[in-house]
Amino acid sequence: MKKIVRVKDVTIGEGLPKICVPMVGETIPELVAEANFLMGLDLDLVEWRVDFFKEVENLDKVKQALQEIREVLVNKPIVFTFRSAKEGGQKEVSTSFYLKLNKLIAQTKLVEVIDVELFNDEEDVKKLVEAAHAVGVVVIISNHDFHKTPSKEEIISRLCKAQELGGDLPKIAVMPTCAEDVITLLDATRIMNEKYADGPIITMSMAGKGIISRLSGELFGSSLTFGAAKKVSAPGQISVVDLRKTIQLLHNNM
Numbered sequence: 431m432k433k434i435v436r437v438k439d440v441t442i443g444e445g446l447p448k449i450c451v452p453m454v455g456e457t458i459p460e461l462v463a464e465a466n467f468l469m470g471l472d473l474d475l476v477e478w479r480v481d482f483f484k485e486v487e488n489l490d491k492v493k494q495a496l497q498e499i500r501e502v503l504v505n506k507p508i509v510f511t512f513r514s515a516k517e518g519g520q521k522e523v524s525t526s527f528y529l530k531l532n533k534l535i536a537q538t539k540l541v542e543v544i545d546v547e548l549f550n551d552e553e554d555v556k557k558l559v560e561a562a563h564a565v566g567v568v569v570i571i572s573n574h575d576f577h578k579t580p581s582k583e584e585i586i587s588r589l590c591k592a593q594e595l596g597g598d599l600p601k602i603a604v605m606p607t608c609a610e611d612v613i614t615l616l617d618a619t620r621i622m623n624e625k626y627a628d629g630p631i632i633t634m635s636m637a638g639k640g641i642i643s644r645l646s647g648e649l650f651g652s653s654l655t656f657g658a659a660k661k662v663s664a665p666g667q668i669s670v671v672d673l674r675k676t677i678q679l680l681h682n683n684m
Contacts, residue, residue: 433629435568435598437507437542440474442599443630446681447647448474448654450509451670454482458495465502468659472674475543477509477656480531481519486512487527489534500540509570510535511545517574529554536562543599548573548592559596570632571597579604579611579635585618589633590626599654601632606639615643616650623651630654641668645676648684 434443442448451473455461461483468476478499485491499508512531513519523531532544536558546558548571555571562569571592580588585602592600606612615635622631630653635643644655644667655677657670 432627435630437475437568438505440507443653446677447652449670449673450475450477450654450656451659452477452479452656453499454479456482456484458498461495462498462502465499469502471659471670473657473670475507475509476503477511479511479513481513481521486521487523489531492531492535493538496535496538496540507542508540509543509545510541514547517547518576525550525554529558532558533561536567537565539565541567543568543570545570545572548588552595555595563596568598569596570599570601571595572601574603576605576636579606579614582614582618582621585615586622586626589622589631593628599630599632603634603636605637606635609639611635612640612643615640616646619650619652644668644673645680648677648681
């Protein structure tokens with residue numbers, strides 16, 4: 431029996447794929463306005479992409495922003511993500527700051543999930559997982575390849591590694607150059623889900639070519655998908671309204 435992941439009243443790994451919408455505001459007023467807008471949408475989780483935040487290197491300001499976001503998103507699970515530049519994010523910070531930031535935010539208990547990038551030192555990843563789990567925070571261990579789609583075996587290997595390191599939600603996002611790349615990602619998802627995963631996984635093929643992967647998680651085995659409200663945080667994200675309609679349409683006809 432595979433485990434499921436519960437964050438507030440959202441169950442990941444059971445039923446339809448859940449929808450997460452990123453917040454990409456650069457200032458606290460922008461983030462508060464964005465949070466208020468998201469409260470009017472049919473979504474399951476909100477991801478704060480803190481690498482977009484202009485004062486991200488000021489920990490007090492990050493905590494202040496998070497407290498104000500939390501006051502708006504009272505009942506919505508929040509995913510805290512600093513996406514590094516090497517994996518498609520807005521900026522790079524030192525490893526020590528990355529670790530300090532994620533550990534501090536987990537310990538505030540103002541978020542339900544933190545995202546930890548797989549391609550960090552293994553011991554650092556394990557320490558963050560341990561720190562998060564100690565306070566009941568769920569961990570996504572993620573990898574993003576904005577240049578290509580690795581082989582099916584490599585995709586599965588990375589997801590297995592994320593699971594082995596303690597990730598509650600192993601995640602991979604890859605860039606397709608052709609239809610075959612999208613099929614590679616989808617079949618790797620199927621195999622991982624059927625043979626190796628002990629809980630929910632998150633996969634996607636990015637950009638326009640990969641949109642089908644954001645819609646078909648129920649069939650292939652990806653338990654969470656990312657949609658856009660106003661501004662996308664990754665290529666290929668579609669409107670949360672269209673995403674919900676399409677996921678429901680596919681579910682009703684499966």
